[in-house]
Amino acid sequence: MGCVYERKANAPYMKMAIAQINTTIGDxxxxxxxIEAEMAWARVQGARLxxxxxxxxxGYPPRDCLGRPIFVEQNLRLLEALAKQxxxxxxxxxxxxxxxxxxxxxxxxxxALLAGGKIAATRQKTLLPAYDVFDETRYFVPATTWQxxxxxxxxxxxxxxxxxxxxxxxxxxPLRYHVDPLQELQRAGATCILNISASPFxxxxxxxxxxxxxxxxxxxxxxxxYVNLVGGNDQLVFDGGSFVVNRRGEVTWCLERFVEAHGVIxxxxxxxxxxxxxxxxxxxxxxxxxxLGLRDYLRKCGFRSVLIGLSGGIDSAVVAALAVAxxxxxxxxxxxxxxxxxxxxxxxxxxxxxxxxxxxLDVMPIDTMYETYRDRLGTDRHAAPDLADENLQARIxxxxxxxLSNRTGAMVxxxxxxxxxxxxxxxxxxxxxxxxxxxxxxPKTMVYALAAWINREQPLIPPSILQxxxxxxxxxxxxxxxxxxxxxxxxxILTYYIEDHRSIDEIIDMGLDANIVHDVIYRVNxxxxxxxxxxxxxxxxxxAFGIGRRFPIAMHLDR
Numbered sequence: 380m381g382c383v384y385e386r387k388a389n390a391p392y393m394k395m396a397i398a399q400i401n402t403t404i405g406d407x408x409x410x411x412x413x414i415e416a417e418m419a420w421a422r423v424q425g426a427r428l429x430x431x432x433x434x435x436x437x438g439y440p441p442r443d444c445l446g447r448p449i450f451v452e453q454n455l456r457l458l459e460a461l462a463k464q465x466x467x468x469x470x471x472x473x474x475x476x477x478x479x480x481x482x483x484x485x486x487x488x489x490x491a492l493l494a495g496g497k498i499a500a501t502r503q504k505t506l507l508p509a510y511d512v513f514d515e516t517r518y519f520v521p522a523t524t525w526q527x528x529x530x531x532x533x534x535x536x537x538x539x540x541x542x543x544x545x546x547x548x549x550x551x552x553p554l555r556y557h558v559d560p561l562q563e564l565q566r567a568g569a570t571c572i573l574n575i576s577a578s579p580f581x582x583x584x585x586x587x588x589x590x591x592x593x594x595x596x597x598x599x600x601x602x603x604x605y606v607n608l609v610g611g612n613d614q615l616v617f618d619g620g621s622f623v624v625n626r627r628g629e630v631t632w633c634l635e636r637f638v639e640a641h642g643v644i645x646x647x648x649x650x651x652x653x654x655x656x657x658x659x660x661x662x663x664x665x666x667x668x669x670x671l672g673l674r675d676y677l678r679k680c681g682f683r684s685v686l687i688g689l690s691g692g693i694d695s696a697v698v699a700a701l702a703v704a705x706x707x708x709x710x711x712x713x714x715x716x717x718x719x720x721x722x723x724x725x726x727x728x729x730x731x732x733x734x735x736x737x738x739x740l741d742v743m744p745i746d747t748m749y750e751t752y753r754d755r756l757g758t759d760r761h762a763a764p765d766l767a768d769e770n771l772q773a774r775i776x777x778x779x780x781x782x783l784s785n786r787t788g789a790m791v792x793x794x795x796x797x798x799x800x801x802x803x804x805x806x807x808x809x810x811x812x813x814x815x816x817x818x819x820x821x822p823k824t825m826v827y828a829l830a831a832w833i834n835r836e837q838p839l840i841p842p843s844i845l846q847x848x849x850x851x852x853x854x855x856x857x858x859x860x861x862x863x864x865x866x867x868x869x870x871x872i873l874t875y876y877i878e879d880h881r882s883i884d885e886i887i888d889m890g891l892d893a894n895i896v897h898d899v900i901y902r903v904n905x906x907x908x909x910x911x912x913x914x915x916x917x918x919x920x921x922x923a924f925g926i927g928r929r930f931p932i933a934m935h936l937d938r
Contacts, residue, residue: 393531396421396429399619399640401610403679404438407453411436414461414472417641422468424643428530431472432575432608432617433540434488436461439577439608440615441475445486445518451475458491458498465493469530473539473575476501478520488519490537490575492528500528504539505560512579512615512918512927515541525563532646533571536564536601540576543592543603565599571649572601577608580618580668582661582919585636588620593628600626602649609639611675614915614925616668629653637667662832665825665919669817670705672917676815677706677790684789688780688810689713689732689740691725692849695794696732696840697826698817700833702792708737712789715742716776718749720764724843731841745775773809781812790814793914798823798866800913800924801873802899803906811913819916820923822873823849823866864895872899878922900936908932 398417402410414435421429433439436454444450458474469492476489488504503522507515527534542560561572572595578588592603602625609619622633623644631651634640636659659667677683685702689695695713702711715729726742733740752771753760780791793813795805797820805811818826830840849866863869872891875881876899883900887893910924911932922928 393428393533394424394426394643394645395604396424396426396643397604397606397621397634397641398429398431399607399609399621399634400431400435401639401675402432402435402438402608403610404441404612405444405450406438407436407457410438411457411461414470415464418461418464418468418470420641421643426468426643428469428471430573430575430604430606431470432606433473433490433577434475435472435575436474438612439473439617440513440612442514442518445475451477451486458493462491462493462498463496466496469494469499471535471537471573471575473577476503485520486518487522488515488539490539490573492530492535492537494530500537502526502528502537504542505558506541506544506556508541508544511922513541522560525560526567527564527569534569536561536567536569536572538564538572538574540574540578543572543574543576543595543605546591546594561595561599561601565601569601572599572603574603574605576605577617579615579918580664581921582664585618585620585658585664589622589624589630592622592624593630596624596626597628602626604644604649609637609671611672611917612679613676614918614923614927616672616675616917616919618664618668618671623648623651625650625653630656636664637671662825662828665821666701666829666832668919669701669821669917673702673792673815673817674705676917680790680814682788682790682814684710684712684787686780686783686787686789686791687711687713687794688776688791689715689729690794691715691721691728691732691844693826693830693840693844694796694818695729696844697829697833698792698794699732699736699738700839701817701829703736703738711736711738712787713738713740714780714783715740716745716779717742718745718772720772724847728841728844732839732844735839735841743779745772745779748775770806770809773806777806777809777812784814792817794818795913796821796823796826797920797924798863798869798873800910801877801906802863802869802902803909804863805909805913807909807912811909813914816914816916819913819925820919822870824870864899868895869899872896873903876900876903877928878920904930904934904936907934 400413436457454475471492473490476487478485478487490502491498492500505522507519507521509516527536538560545556545559596603604623606621607619608617610617618636620636623631625631632648687699713733717726784791791813793816796818799805800819834840875886886896907930
């Protein structure tokens, strides 16, 4: 059975609704309500088909939830319930199916066409990614046959995310797949390709997606409808931005990014003229991704407010500004914890920042606690602080923040950036404490760019914060560049090594100082144990710490 559709003579082609929704993993009731609401909206618009993103029923990525039989059954029950409602409108959506011909508890990443009050057709995902943040070969078996489904005037090729990436270049170079689902569907008579997707955000990925689908549209002479998930789930942010590409490879229609959105297309859209798009700059897209990721992480984990240790430095200032923009000033509290080595200017900067953002600030000096710890540990009161004393200050602050979190129910946001986390310039159980590390995939140079964007209309972040040399202020006169190379140089080396997978020799051959390169990469490799214990962050780059970069702790790398 195909779509519910009866075309009268001279009637326009069937309208298709696109529903770019924000699902939560395992929230079958909530996801079901979102789907039903979009079905109702599509009916009002006169659409006869509504299309949703990948794994609509379960949320994405469900990971080891798929090993729980009840999880899969709940998803199938929701699919059946939705099918019964698809009487006067048809639905294309993603779900988890059973692999009938596979041994063991294997699943399929599937797409269903619901029509006529039942599940009219199903198809499986073919290309299962197993790189970067993806582990789909761990859970799913691929499709081995490819046939379009009849739906009104179309023969729809139903594909899922990676199925459109056959000719793409992935994190580790060109992808190597032995079958091209789009080609198979074109040969089988498809007249339009639907690609339901859960494609995570990274800087520059929107252009990559559009170019990929445009190339496929031109190659196979078929229009492409791309429907992407939106919302934050743990470390991943899905940016939406669903779009249509005509058979000439031109984008003719698109939805907004980083928000739930819907729209209606028809045959004129599929073969329409190219549209003019407003593309976000890398900084603008990063801001949107971090705010959406933070907002959804709190909401989906059951938190309503956050705590931030405000040092008077740029990292905590940027985190505070992003948090206020994402959550509102009433949901953000800053805690300033000056030590004997904190400057009066830093406290004044933290207070000015809090006033500018309209957020509450508590000042809790740690001088007495710090001296008490040193006395108990037998430290000479007159001795200059050593590394242990520096870390002790950070750990006292971490203890205060987590105690306040326990008492108030607010989640702590840690404020370290990717550059610091990469080289271990951070303290376990100190400034690394928290439920989310908002800047952990943001290099220091990008932090300054974010600050400039935040201040584009008015100086919310006091100029003095931007102008002073970065410092942890854990000993007299301390500045970061005593320990680290200048941040532009450090970030360049980190990009070459972490994201581009360049060797030490290759980086040195670019004209960079050999001693600095060796020192930076030694620090990266020997601090894996710290990163393994860090709070989760939000991916914005090609290679984020956490699920996107999985190195052993016990290892020896010298190249």
